Amino acid sequence: MTQPVKPTTTTAFYVQAILSFAISVAGLAVGILYLPVTTWVRSFLALGLMYVVTSTFTLAKCVRDRQEESTVLSRVDQARLDKLLAEHDPFRAD
Template sequence: MFDEDRIQQDSPAWVAFVQICFAISLGCTALGVIFLPVNLWVKGYLGMGLLFTVGSTIILSKTLRDQHEARKLIKRIRDAKTEKILTEFEKVS
């Protein structure tokens, strides 16, 4: 009862675009921190902030996706239960 047509998949071009944009933005920001005319400890602080921001953004997006997928699964289970109840009711009637 698995319906592959209901699974949303991104095109390979979109995945490549997203990965390239991520790499460019991370690289440009890192270069900006490296070439910033400040002390090394300030660069280190900004670099740590950049890494923590990127890491927590990835974790947040994964968590939100997992919550969304869980809600979709719960909805499908409820729909299946409702359909089963209606089918049994129709047999009795």
């Protein structure tokens, strides 16, 4: 039996994702900073930005955990099937 190929994330993709996130957050923060509004409105928008960022990290973690859980369950099911197939003898008389 061949093992399925596990996809891996390249370093370039990882760096690109980090840079993209940093640039987007910094751009929005600068936009909020230079917005011609009162301090209260600016503070509210900054708080909203922080809430969106933390919610995004939480959602990404939940999605990753669910994906890892399904992968583990899939491997357990595959191991059970492999064991049953290894123990099965079609020529054995019952």
